[in-house]
Amino acid sequence: MKAVCWQGANNVQVETVPDPKILNPRDAIVKVTTTAICGSDLHLYNGFNPTMQKGDILGHEFMGEIVELGSAVRNGNANGKTLSIGEALLHDSKEGRGWLR
Numbered sequence: 001m002k003a004v005c006w007q008g009a010n011n012v013q014v015e016t017v018p019d020p021k022i023l024n025p026r027d028a029i030v031k032v033t034t035t036a037i038c039g040s041d042l043h044l045y046n047g048f049n050p051t052m053q054k055g056d057i058l059g060h061e062f063m064g065e066i067v068e069l070g071s072a073v074r075n076g077n078a079n080g081k082t083l084s085i086g087e088a089l090l091h092d093s094k095e096g097r098g099w100l101r
């Protein structure tokens with residue numbers, strides 16, 4: 001998949017990175033259809049976060065389609081919400097997460 005990767009302060013590039021995998025039973029993999037840069041990304045972009053490493057993937061606000069779910073959320077319950085493969089999902093930092101139907 002393609003991802004925006006941090007290369008160093010004030011330097012990001014779109015790179016091909018490995019496809020994501022379910023690592024935690026509460027994980028979801030979302031095929032991103034729309035995304036944007038958030039103001040908090042600017043702190044990472046500018047190099048203010050000392051934990052950033054070359055190649056780290058940026059981005060946390062997006063819309064997309066759920067393509068895979070961990071065992072704890074597969075057609076089940078996550079924080080009072082039901083998740084299903086094929087469902088549209090919206091994630092933003094203000095709400096933390098959201099679902100569109």
Ligand SMILES: [Zn+2]
Nearest residue numbers: 038040061093
């Ligand atoms: Zn944000």
